[in-house]
Each structure stands twice: as structure tokens, then as C-alpha cells.
Amino acid sequence: MPLDEILFEAEDKMEKAADHLKQELRGVRTGRASPGLVDTLKVDVESYATMMTLKELANIAVAEGNVIVIKPFDPGTLKDIQRALEKSEIGINPQSDGKMIRLPVPPLSTERRTKLVSRVRELAEQQKLSIRNARRDANKAMDVEKKAKTLTEDDEESGQKQVQDLTESYCKRIDGMVEEKSKEIMEV
Numbered sequence: 001m002p003l004d005e006i007l008f009e010a011e012d013k014m015e016k017a018a019d020h021l022k023q024e025l026r027g028v029r030t031g032r033a034s035p036g037l038v039d040t041l042k043v044d045v046e047s048y049a050t051m052m053t054l055k056e057l058a059n060i061a062v063a064e065g066n067v068i069v070i071k072p073f074d075p076g077t078l079k080d081i082q083r084a085l086e087k088s089e090i091g092i093n094p095q096s097d098g099k100m101i102r103l104p105v106p107p108l109s110t111e112r113r114t115k116l117v118s119r120v121r122e123l124a125e126q127q128k129l130s131i132r133n134a135r136r137d138a139n140k141a142m143d144v145e146k147k148a149k150t151l152t153e154d155d156e157e158s159g160q161k162q163v164q165d166l167t168e169s170y171c172k173r174i175d176g177m178v179e180e181k182s183k184e185i186m187e188v
Contacts, residue, residue: 009141010163034062039055085101
């Protein structure tokens with residue numbers, strides 16, 4: 001495998017890790033109502049015998065400032081959605097009127113904010129691990145190519161430096177996301 005392909009593959013894996021973290025952070029509560037809090041929630045729909053995301057099953061909107069309103073496309077899925085919301089880790093009790101579900105988003109306590117910040121850091125650390133694994137895989141691939149004599153020692157050294165630079169830049173990007181989200185969470 002040529003050096004360019006190895007580098008491209010490593011960068012692609014690192015980009016996916018950063019994008020995954022971005023999606024995960026959308027679901028972390030900040031004290032404000034946001035459809036992003038629940039739209040990727042997985043719902044086990046018994047009548048369809050499948051798992052679907054909430055945004056595939058319902059309209060999600062913010063009403064009255066701090067209330068998320070969920071109106072299912074199919075009223076038969078209301079109970080499944082309610083069950084998924086109750087099992088989720090968002091910490092909000094759904095209120096159903098038979099046609100739609102309301103999620104009143106209460107203000108966060110300082111203790112809860114601190115827990116959320118540590119959860120954000122955990123999520124970030126998982127993605128940094130993925131980035132470091134991508135670096136390891138790229139370095140292994142370069143080593144294999146060097147042993148097969150398709151990559152020179154200088155090219156391997158250069159490639160390892162490029163992979164390390166990529167790793168550092170993606171880790172900084174993740175740190176930036178964590179800092180921004182932590183600031184957002186701690187904001188009263």
C-alpha cells in the first residue's frame with residue numbers, strides 16, 4: 001500500500017472519530033431545549049420490528065422556550081417513543097397526552113453540570129483513543145511496507161512524522177470541542 005493511501009486512511013479514521021464526537025456532544029444537555037438532545041435517540045418500534053432514530057419517527061420541535069415537543073408521524077409509535085425516552089440517560093420525564101410527547105427541560109444544577117462536563121471528557125477520551133489507534137494502524141502499515149521493501153526508511157520516517165502531526169491536530173480539535181461544550185454546559 002503506498003504511503004499516500006496509508007496517510008489518507010489514517011486521516012479518514014481520525015476525521016470519523018472527530019465527527020462521531022461532534023454527534024455525541026449534540027445529545028449532551030446544556031440546560032436549553034434543543035432537538036439535538038433527542039433526535040438521534042434509538043427507539044425499538046415493536047410494530048415495525050426494528051430500531052429507528054427518533055427523528056425518523058416524529059417531528060421534533062422546541063416550544064415555549066424550554067419544552068421539546070415530539071409529534072409521531074404514526075400515533076401507534078407513541079408508546080415506543082415514550083418508553084425509549086424513559087430508558088434514555090437524558091434525565092427528563094416525558095409527558096404524553098396521547099397525541100404528542102412534551103419534554104420540559106429543567107434548569108441544570110451545578111452538580112449536574114459538573115457531571116455532564118465529566119461525561120463530555122469521557123466521550124472525548126474515547127475518540128482520542130480511536131485517533132491514537134488510527135496512528136498505530138498507520139505506523140504498522142508503514143512498517144509492513146518497509147519490510148516488504150516497497151517503502152524506504154526515509155519515506156517511513158516522513159510518514160510517521162505526518163501521522164503524528166495528524167494525530168496531534170485531531171487531538172487539539174477534540175480538546176477544542178470539549179472546551180466549547182464545557183463552557184456551554186457551565187453557562188447559567
